[in-house]
Amino acid sequence: MLKPTRPALLAALIGIAAGTGGYTFWYGRGASYLTNDPAACANCHIMNAQYAGWVRGSHRAAATCNDCHTPHALAAKYATKASNGFWHSFAFTTGVFHEPIRIKPRNLAVTERRCRDCHAAMVEMIEATAGARDPRPCITCHAEVGHAR
Secondary structure, three states, rough: OOOOOOOOOOOOHHHHHHHHHHHHHHOHHHHHOOOOHHHHHHHOOOHHHHHHHHHHHOOOOOOOHHHHHOOOHHHHHHHHHHHHHHHHHHHHHOOOOOOOOOOOHHHHHHHHHHHHHHOOHHHHHHHHOOOOOOOHHHOOOOOOOOOOO
16 A cells, blocks of 8 residues: 655645635635625625614615725725634634624724714814814714614
8 A cells, every 4th residue: 555645645635625715715605705795794694684784774875884894995905804704704603603793893993993984074073072082982872873773
């Protein structure tokens, strides 16, 4: 019996990893996450309530999921999408996530920045009047703007 060589074992492992990764990407509709289509966010049933809330919400006519949940810069946008895609897939595959789902602090910071980017003039007026010493997160008063309940 022939003993497999290290290069052959390495090639087999790479092939298995690539095949498993490719199948997972196809099965999970990974290419859809490279788009700006909000329906991609509902590929996982756990996101259906958020998607439905966005459809009913006031921002539907003005913003997609990516407009609020990813940075504006192209590299940062896709880095965030890749990180979120991996961790969402991990959480939903393993079942290790809080229900109802909750936004993580890093993603909340991205969303807060995006609110402030789009509504800069309004935020400046509010903070000038209310005092910028203690700026409050937008969701303090506007929790349901992006995802109406």
